[in-house]
Amino acid sequence: MSDAAKKPALTPLDDALATLLAQVQPLAGRETLPTTAARGRVLAADLVSPVDVPPADNSAMDGYALRAADAGGALPVTQRIPAGSVPQPLAAGEAARIFTGAQVPPGADAVVMQEHTELVDGRVRVTQPVRPGQHVRLRGEDVKAGGVVLPAGTRLDAVALGLAATAGAAELTVTRRPRVALFSTGDELVMPGEPLPPGAIYNSNRFTLRALLEGLSCEVIDLGIVPDRLDATRAALREAAAKADVIVTSGGVSVGEEDHLKPAVQAEGHLDLWAIAIKPGKPFACGRVGQAHFIGLPGNPVSSLVTFCVLVRPFLLKLQGAARLAPRGYRIPAGFDWPKPDKRREFLRVRLDEASGLALFGNQSSGVLTSAFWADGLLDNPAGQAFAQGELVRFIPFSELLS
Ligand code: AMP
Ligand code: MG
Numbered sequence: 001m002s003d004a005a006k007k008p009a010l011t012p013l014d015d016a017l018a019t020l021l022a023q024v025q026p027l028a029g030r031e032t033l034p035t036t037a038a039r040g041r042v043l044a045a046d047l048v049s050p051v052d053v054p055p056a057d058n059s060a061m062d063g064y065a066l067r068a069a070d071a072g073g074a075l076p077v078t079q080r081i082p083a084g085s086v087p088q089p090l091a092a093g094e095a096a097r098i099f100t101g102a103q104v105p106p107g108a109d110a111v112v113m114q115e116h117t118e119l120v121d122g123r124v125r126v127t128q129p130v131r132p133g134q135h136v137r138l139r140g141e142d143v144k145a146g147g148v149v150l151p152a153g154t155r156l157d158a159v160a161l162g163l164a165a166t167a168g169a170a171e172l173t174v175t176r177r178p179r180v181a182l183f184s185t186g187d188e189l190v191m192p193g194e195p196l197p198p199g200a201i202y203n204s205n206r207f208t209l210r211a212l213l214e215g216l217s218c219e220v221i222d223l224g225i226v227p228d229r230l231d232a233t234r235a236a237l238r239e240a241a242a243k244a245d246v247i248v249t250s251g252g253v254s255v256g257e258e259d260h261l262k263p264a265v266q267a268e269g270h271l272d273l274w275a276i277a278i279k280p281g282k283p284f285a286c287g288r289v290g291q292a293h294f295i296g297l298p299g300n301p302v303s304s305l306v307t308f309c310v311l312v313r314p315f316l317l318k319l320q321g322a323a324r325l326a327p328r329g330y331r332i333p334a335g336f337d338w339p340k341p342d343k344r345r346e347f348l349r350v351r352l353d354e355a356s357g358l359a360l361f362g363n364q365s366s367g368v369l370t371s372a373f374w375a376d377g378l379l380d381n382p383a384g385q386a387f388a389q390g391e392l393v394r395f396i397p398f399s400e401l402l403s
Contacts, residue, residue, distance in 0.1 A: 029176035153323025181240030251299030280366035
């Protein structure tokens with residue numbers, strides 16, 4: 001057999017992602033939470049506002065409410081309207097003292113900021129031209145009563161929570177948290193806090209993956225380090241499958257590796273092993289154990305981070321019913337030449353420099369987690385594509401990937 005015939009075909013990332021996503025049905029479970037407790041969760045039903053926002057025309061300034069057509073005269077100030085009070089109608093030729101956020105009285109069609117007025121003998125005179133509608137925030141200009149404020153599938157970030165609250169929502173109905181069992185494989189692994197014997201390394205993936213899962217609102221069932229033995233691995237998979245919707249593991253999925261994860265998953269369920277055409281992160285396993293989805297990530301810290309970001313993250317978002325699964329990328333000039341691209345799609349660790357474009361971390365090894373710490377995000381370079389400094393390339397900020 002030739003070498004080429006022996007190598008497994010590399011699956012393009014988009015195909016792998018499509019296959020993975022096709023296996024997910026959004027979780028049916030929902031819960032209703034106080035709006036203050038819903039950050040990061042995915043809204044399970046459209047949120048409709050029962051009120052206009054703002055609920056009434058109101059002033060954007062401290063100043064005077066009047067009719068724009070009256071602005072030429074010296075107008076008597078007939079009422080004072082602080083925020084939170086209910087105004088009287090304003091007659092022609094009158095002005096009302098008004099403050100930011102206070103309701104504009106019926107009859108007035110403009111607000112003049114106090115800096116553009118003078119008060120003479122209790123009458124106000126305007127010193128600048130007045131345009132009808134100026135400094136008036138219209139009823140319903142933000143949100144209309146009966147309208148959808150937040151569609152189902154919204155991930156509730158700070159802005160979405162604020163918007164829900166402007167519509168008066170004290171509680172929100174969200175998809176339940178996915179339960180994700182996590183374990184690391186590798187007899188070389190020891191936990192931080194323990195001595196480091198010869199041949200050992202600290203288990204970093206446990207911390208990275210746990211934080212990523214928690215950032216996606218998952219309930220993590222942390223099964224720690226599972227010894228490199230078939231019986232122990234099978235037992236861990238059974239325990240994980242009984243407790244979790246998804247099992248995520250790190251390590252032991254490289255092609256040709258002697259380890260127990262592959263036979264264990266095959267014995268307890270079924271396994272698809274993929275060599276994905278990305279760098280870093282080629283080996284990736286998925287399948288099922290009982291009712292649970294199984295996802296096996298590569299052991300190298302940057303590989304497990306990148307495969308989590310590009311494959312597991314959209315998977316977990318779809319499981320929660322999120323509308324937007326793909327991270328946003330931006331076209332940014334490269335600050336360096338890339339004359340020898342890999343045959344696989346590359347995710348380079350880069351930093352965003354406003355003046356010079358994207359800068360490359362010197363060591364792109366899949367074992368060097370410092371590269372990802374240093375970087376602001378990933379340069380997503382198509383397979384086999386060389387580029388030169390100044391060319392536009394696709395940049396995905398970590399803000400789109402790590403939460
Ligand atoms: P593997 O995918 O098991 O072949 O592991 C590839 C590389 O990643 C090896 O150098 C492992 O020592 C390392 N590695 C595996 N698991 C972890 C982990 N949990 N934390 C840090 N490095 C790991
Ligand atoms: Mg290993």
